[in-house]
Structures are given as C-alpha cells and as structure tokens.
Amino acid sequence: MPRAVIRAGIIGIWQTWGMSETGVAPADLFEKVFNHERREQLEAADAADLNPYFRLLTSQAGPVVEMEGRETIMLGSNNYLGLTGDPRVKEAAARALEQYGTGVTGSRLLNGTTPLHVELERELADWMGSEATVVFSTGYQSNVGCLQAILGPGDTVICDSGDHASLLDGCKLSGAKLRPFRHNQMEKLEKMLRRAQDDGGGILVVVDGVYSMEGDVCDLPQVVELSKRYGARVMVDEAHGVGVLGARGAGATEMFGLEDEVDIRMGTFSKSLASCGGFIAADEEVVRYMKISARSFIFSASGVPASVGAALEALRIILAEGPQMFERLLANADYLREGLKSLGLKVVEPGMLPDGTVATTPVVPVVVGDDWKAVLLWKALFDAGLYTNVALHPAVPPGGALLRTSLMATHEREHLDRALEIVERVIPEFDGLTSD
Ligand SMILES: Cc1ncc(COP(=O)(O)O)c(C=O)c1O
Numbered sequence: 192m193p194r195a196v197i198r199a200g201i202i203g204i205w206q207t208w209g210m211s212e213t214g215v216a217p218a219d220l221f222e223k224v225f226n227h228e229r230r231e232q233l234e235a236a237d238a239a240d241l242n243p244y245f246r247l248l249t250s251q252a253g254p255v256v257e258m259e260g261r262e263t264i265m266l267g268s269n270n271y272l273g274l275t276g277d278p279r280v281k282e283a284a285a286r287a288l289e290q291y292g293t294g295v296t297g298s299r300l301l302n303g304t305t306p307l308h309v310e311l312e313r314e315l316a317d318w319m320g321s322e323a324t325v326v327f328s329t330g331y332q333s334n335v336g337c338l339q340a341i342l343g344p345g346d347t348v349i350c351d352s353g354d355h356a357s358l359l360d361g362c363k364l365s366g367a368k369l370r371p372f373r374h375n376q377m378e379k380l381e382k383m384l385r386r387a388q389d390d391g392g393g394i395l396v397v398v399d400g401v402y403s404m405e406g407d408v409c410d411l412p413q414v415v416e417l418s419k420r421y422g423a424r425v426m427v428d429e430a431h432g433v434g435v436l437g438a439r440g441a442g443a444t445e446m447f448g449l450e451d452e453v454d455i456r457m458g459t460f461s462k463s464l465a466s467c468g469g470f471i472a473a474d475e476e477v478v479r480y481m482k483i484s485a486r487s488f489i490f491s492a493s494g495v496p497a498s499v500g501a502a503l504e505a506l507r508i509i510l511a512e513g514p515q516m517f518e519r520l521l522a523n524a525d526y527l528r529e530g531l532k533s534l535g536l537k538v539v540e541p542g543m544l545p546d547g548t549v550a551t552t553p554v555v556p557v558v559v560g561d562d563w564k565a566v567l568l569w570k571a572l573f574d575a576g577l578y579t580n581v582a583l584h585p586a587v588p589p590g591g592a593l594l595r596t597s598l599m600a601t602h603e604r605e606h607l608d609r610a611l612e613i614v615e616r617v618i619p620e621f622d623g624l625t626s627d
Contacts, residue, residue: 273601287500303493330459330469336485400432400443406554434463535625
C-alpha cells in the first residue's frame with residue numbers, strides 16, 4: 192500500500208481517537224518526517240544516484256580503497272596516519288578481543304573498566320602532558336558529557352560558529368547561556384567575553400584546535416590571552432589536532448606551547464588513533480568530577496576492548512614514530528593544496544602561524560558555493576574513481592558548500608597525482624569553479 196495512503200489512514204484514525212475534550216486534534220508529530228525541507232532534494236538525489244552519503248566502503252580504509260566494488264582513491268578519510276590497517280594495531284585489537292571478549296556490556300562506572308582503559312588513560316595523560324584523562328566510548332560523547340558536566344544553567348559558554356556539532360549539543364544540554372562568535376574573529380570573541388561579564392556565572396570559551404570542515408587552525412594564542420583577561424576558562428577540541436600537530440602530536444595546543452594555559456582538551460580515537468572512542472584531558476580534580484557527573488560516561492556502555500586495545504597501540508606507535516608520520520602527512524596536504532590551486536580551484540587557506548609559516552592541516556577544502564554544484568562535482572569525481580567528502584548547509588553556512596579533501600601519511604605522491612589528474616579532467620564540466 193502506498194505510504195501516503197497508510198499515512199492518511201493512520202492519521203485519520205488517530206485524529207478521531209486523539210480529539211481532546213475541546214475537539215481540537217493535536218498536530219501530527221510525524222509531519223516533519225513526511226514534509227521536511229530536504230525531502231524532495233533527497234528523493235531526487237536518490238533517483239539519480241547522486242546521494243553522496245551512505246556510499247559503501249567495501250574494503251579496509253587506506254589511501255586506495257574499494258568503494259561499491261570499484262578501486263577508488265580515498266581523499267575523504269580521517270585515518271590521518273593510516274594506522275587503521277597497521278598490522279600492530281590490528282594485532283593489539285585482536286589480543287584485546289581475545290582477552291576481554293567482544294564487549295563489556297556496561298558503563299565504565301560499573302562493570303566496564305578493564306586494565307586496558309586504565310593503561311590508555313595513563314598513557315594519554317603522559318602524551319597530552321596533563322594530570323589525568325578519562326576515556327569515553329566516542330568523541331561525541333566526550334564533548335557532550337564534558338560540557339554537560341562542567342557547565343550549568345547559571346554559566347555562560349562562548350563558542351566559535353565553526354565548533355563541532357558535539358560541542359554545541361553539549362552546550363545546549365548543559366542549559367548554560369550560549370554566546371556564539373563569528374568563526375576565528377577575535378574581536379567578536381572579545382565582545383562576547385565583555386557581555387558575559389554581566390551574566391553572573393562562570394565563563395567557558397570552547398574552540399576547535401583545527402576546524403573540521405574548514406581545516407584551519409584556531410588562533411589559540413589570542414583565545415587564551417583574551418579568556419585570561421576576562422576570567423574565562425578554555426576548552427579545546429583537538430579531534431583533528433591530536434596525532435597531527437605539535438612535536439609530540441598532542442595537538443594545536445602543544446604546537447602553540449599553551450598546554451599549561453588551556454583548562455580542558457578533548458581528543459578522539461576515530462581519526463589519527465585509528466579506532467573509536469574519545470577522551471578528556473584536564474587536571475586530576477576536573478577528571479575525577481567528570482567521572483561522576485558526565486552522563487554520557489555514566490549512562491552508556493564502555494568502549495569495546497578491541498577499540499581500546501587498538502587506540503592504545505596506535506598511541507604507542509605515534510609516540511615512537513610520530514614525527515616522521517606527521518611530516519609525511521602535512522607534506523601531502525601541502526602538495527595537494529598547491530596542486531588544487533594550480534588547477535585554478537579556490538581552496539580554504541589554512542592561515543599562518545605566529546612564526547610566519549603556513550598552518551598546514553590534513554584538511555584541504557575546495558570552495559564550491561552552491562549545494563547542487565557540489566553534489567554534482569562530488570559525483571563526477573566519484574564516478575572517475577576519486578572519493579571526497581561534500582559539506583553542505585547546515586554543516587557549512589548557506590551558499591558555502593565545500594568539497595572537503597583530507598590526507599593520510601600513507602598517501603604516496605602517485606596517489607595524489609592520480610587524484611589531481613582526475614580533478615583536472617572533471618572540472619571543465621563545471622562553470623565558475625576555477626579562477627580563470
Ligand atoms: C571536531 C570534532 N569533534 C568531535 C567529533 C566527534 O568525534 P567521534 O566521531 O569520535 O565521535 C568529531 C568527529 O567528526 C570532530 O570532527
């Protein structure tokens with residue numbers, strides 16, 4: 192039976208039963224499901240096989256993958272160091288699986304803490320140069336739980352508009368007053384800090400070390416300086432910074448030499464650390480408080496042993512071999528960025544560091560603008576054997592669609608040259624993409 196008929200039938204029955212005493216039927220809760228603004232676009236995209244989401248990866252993640260049965264160059268993965276296929280990481284995951292089983296089936300607080308979790312927390316703290324860390328089951332839960340725990344309805348939280356969704360969700364959940372400022376605009380941050388002085392509660396400034404869509408680095412020295420001047424604490428999401436930036440790979444905070452100035456740092460295992468999970472690094476007292484008040488930590492099952500074992504081994508490899516891997520990764524990002532620019536494409540510039548060098552990160556986004564053009568470009572590249580990510584509104588501002596490419600340390604120049612050849616072949620089909 193067609194869905195519309197079933198729906199009309201269900202609503203009809205429900206309207207009769209659901210009448211209140213005044214005879215006014217409540218609105219259908221599912222109206223948004225049947226009539227949301229993206230529905231037509233999604234259906235059209237599906238019909239034309241243009242939907243860039245939920246495409247099937249049919250091999251392991253790596254520089255070259257199999258997607259939907261075809262060999263594809265991968266320029267859309269967060270496997271920055273290429274460690275998801277490293278035999279040592281896979282063996283560590285297998286050992287953890289063998290020793291502790293497939294899952295712990297309970298919260299960290301109760302029956303979900305294995306010696307692997309404890310070892311990982313200790314080694315992460317050494318790496319981050321913090322007193323302590325606490326491991327969550329995902330990066331998303333780390334942000335949501337941390338912010339919900341540390342902020343309350345009387346406090347104010349000041350966020351960059353480019354902050355990751357998990358940070359915004361945590362802020363909303365906390366009930367704190369949210370004061371957003373325009374992406375990386377320090378005078379706007381200062382305006383919000385000034386306003387927050389009269390709000391009456393504690394103040395937290397929350398930024399990403401590296402912004403996930405734009406790939407640019409936060410102006411952390413300024414953020415820290417302003418926050419101190421106005422008595423605010425600082426939290427940095429280092430999801431795209433750990434395993435990438437700084438001499439030890441501890442993130443943007445380390446790169447800027449601000450580890451002692453930032454109050455809370457968050458990292459994920461789902462990118463450089465080749466697994467799934469996340470952590471908060473902070474002073475011992477703060478971490479102890481998280482462990483008894485972060486609801487996403489207390490009321491959700493602990494990460495499975497295999498993912499904890501994999502993250503621990505990836506961390507040990509980073510500690511031993513990190514600098515060479517970071518160098519290869521960032522050299523690949525420079526190479527691709529310059530290659531895309533030489534084809535006339537507009538890339539989001541990563542910005543400069545205080546020492547005058549380019550603030551390269553593994554994320555190299557191409558500015559497309561229009562959502563449909565970005566989807567069509569994505570599909571043309573995909574059909575030609577190149578996978579990228581497409582970022583559309585609301586992930587980016589309206590009219591700011593991006594083709595987000597990201598690099599791995601394990602990409603060889605030959606992979607990047609092949610990718611650039613594909614891009615060069617495809618872009619003449621699209622008006623207004625290049626500067627000439
Ligand atoms: C900046 C940032 N923070 C947090 C997260 C959430 O991490 P996870 O995917 O590990 O849950 C992501 C993941 O996309 C991210 O990009």
